[in-house]
Amino acid sequence: MKVVLFGASGMIGHGVLRACLDDAGVESVIAVVRRPLAVQHPKLHEVVPADFTDLTDVATSFDGTDACFFCLGAPSAGLTEAEYTRVTHDYALAAAHALLPLNDELTFVYVSGAGSDSASTTMWARVKGRTEDALLALPFHAYIFRPAYIRPRQGARPGTRSYRLMYAATSWLYPLLRRIFPKHTTTTDTLGRAMLGVTRLKGRGPRVLASTEINDLGALPLAEGKS
Template structure:
């Protein structure tokens, strides 16, 4: 299986990148972004002792400045089985039109190009808990995310799956690029494992999300929109 990852330098993107690199059935993984993913962040442990992520024969990192236009690199985007789209920004302090440009316009620019080049591709989009599929709610970011999800589901991919994770625990050295998350995580992070014991279906790890995304790429899923409990089941081999 050959996969593309957009946003591999972010927390979820790094998580799925690591799972792709250690998965035996993934023969090639290509990252697309303004900056390459820092694979040195991955912590060595018993599971992957001696594995050199940075020089893995199946990793190819493509640096691309204009994430709204892919004409210059189209030959590099053809021939893939799946795409994991993990790009996103916080809506804090943003106007709706600015947030929509980065969330909706940027995502659809990539997705429409990939649909044309890889019509049978499975496309996994990282959305968020409480996304508004009606596109009519009061919360700006939720409306925009809902509009983005609906557009992706209607593009006609071989499969399109909207992941809506909530709280996440970063594993294997993965960390968020979002400043607010990096400030809050040292404070709230130690409480997340306890919260996971109380609400096991609602607290996910970057490893678990990555594994679920790979399962969606391999076999698909029972529905197009997956909340945290659905993601957990998919990672465990369910649908």
């Protein structure tokens, strides 16, 4: 399986990248990045587009893609709705439309968030909800992940200082949160395995997955062997 990954340098993308590199069923990972990653692996290849809303210059790298994991995002704090829409909605739809002609059996997984709703009065939830609706309307196997609290694992860390401080202050609470709110917690490792899990569904099952469904899929073993 050939995977295209957006957002590999972020907290969630880090977990997804590790899962892909560890899974013997993944032959190659094309990481679409703003700047080179501090990771080297025989299966990993990086492309740096000039514009994330127009991927024409890197489109040939996507030939033969079986799955796209879109983990790219930005905190909404301090951004206007137009700025947040560009990163959250426009980048995701540009990726989808670049990949759509290449494989009508493509699996496209978009990381959204708990509470996303196109009718919401909250800006981030409304923009993510509109993005979900647009992706689900496209003729490929789209899945939406709506995790709530995510525990970073295996070196994953938030990209912004405010989020790093928040996770540093609350990480000790995770065992308690998991015990009290098991349906609302997950980890970066589990998210990565769950994304690989949905590629095996080929469009079956629920297309919008909350933490419970993510954790169920993430509990499944990786493909046999380890590269």
